[in-house]
Amino acid sequence: MTDHLPSLRETLDAHGLSAKKSFGQHFLLDLNVTRKIVRYAGPFDGRAVIEVGPGPGGLTRALLESDAGKVVLVEKDPRFIPLLSELDDGSGRLTIVEADALKVREAELVEGPAHLVSNLPYNVGTPLLIKWLTGPWTPCALTLMFQKEVAERVVAQPGEDAYGRLAVITQAVAEARIVMHLPAAAFTPPPKVASAVVHLIPLAERPAPDRLKRLERVTAAAFGQRRKMLRSSLKQLGGAALCEAAGIEPDARAETIDVAGFLRLADALT
Template identity: 55%
Template structure:
């Protein structure tokens, strides 16, 4: 049996299996094992944990997660072309790699880990990165089934996730991410590290769940944030009319000027607005 350390180089695997990355699937493969191991290590201690990986492709990060000591890696891959390459890693991993063919948006990941300590570590396909993140942020009950998330995004998306109030990058994604987690950018990855090279820089972002986030109904928060940033250039007294109620009493209760704009409202204030909306609707 081939050991993990003895598996052939990824470029050879890609050539042998004809794994040209497909733009339609948001694929950009990371082949540098030193870099994938850095990503794996940045996810936190892996021993004693199950790791969920999305879009493993030919398995560069998958190998790194196993080599860095994950008890088990559960890799979810929708591209059937990649399954033979992943099967080779599974054979060398001696029962520590489970590959699931399917769309990660449709998979019940909490059921897969069966209450074991888990982390999510993934080079997310660009075209599903944001919906996957929002789904994980809206997990119930909270604290979530995962201990942490270490995810790769386009740099622009990463900056939107960690943006403070007051700038153009601050918006819905920042509020949702910062309400329940503490996100931070760990490091950037240049386009040349990928095959094929994307046109933009990527960033690895770590999310540590807050064990006691501000009390807030997630659906109400989503409605308030969508209304506020849906017309972000307008004052809140105008944009929040999309909620179907007079926003003036809500703003007055929280102490926010009706002439304020969404990008200057803090996460705590958005949570307070959501709670006030829920009380008003009884």
């Protein structure tokens, strides 16, 4: 356990640190909450875990108490490296990488299957998710905290207001569900919005990279003009003919088409 360590608030004060707005930082200092998130993410069965944006290390402490093997921290803000280094017990289990997570090659950080568990910085949460779901390296599971609105967009179903491009691309490659809601007051400093934790498990059979690229083109066009019929919004890609080739009604609108339908549109694009 990490109970012998000073509290997270005491540690921040000792290092004279506070959240940086430009990095989208909002710290989770309640260890009861971070331990609960790690329980939702596990069990890890000795596999490695990558955490992005650990900040003062609230989630890191909970990960070090878990059955994770190697714990790899990717932190862009150099102010936190000395503070995080204090969590290293010399066992070789903790690795700290000062880097931009959008540019990191995860396969070079861990060997074998690994989990991702993070309270993501608000300003890069969506691009990081897309990177992990569509890039060359695939985690065995992801447990990620987003703004509530973004979390709802990740798990949304056809016909719901939040359903859009993010839901289609995510659900084409993974199962996703919200496992926990957190009020703004749980964070320091409190953001203007509530947050939610999403648990994602990549599908065993994922679309090939070229198929995903076509899916991204189709969804960008369809949801770029989501109030229009697909015959109009997809005009540059084939319009009604593309829809008919995919078995989709050309007069339908994007928000009514399920993931399987969008994959058929992507396939028809060839």
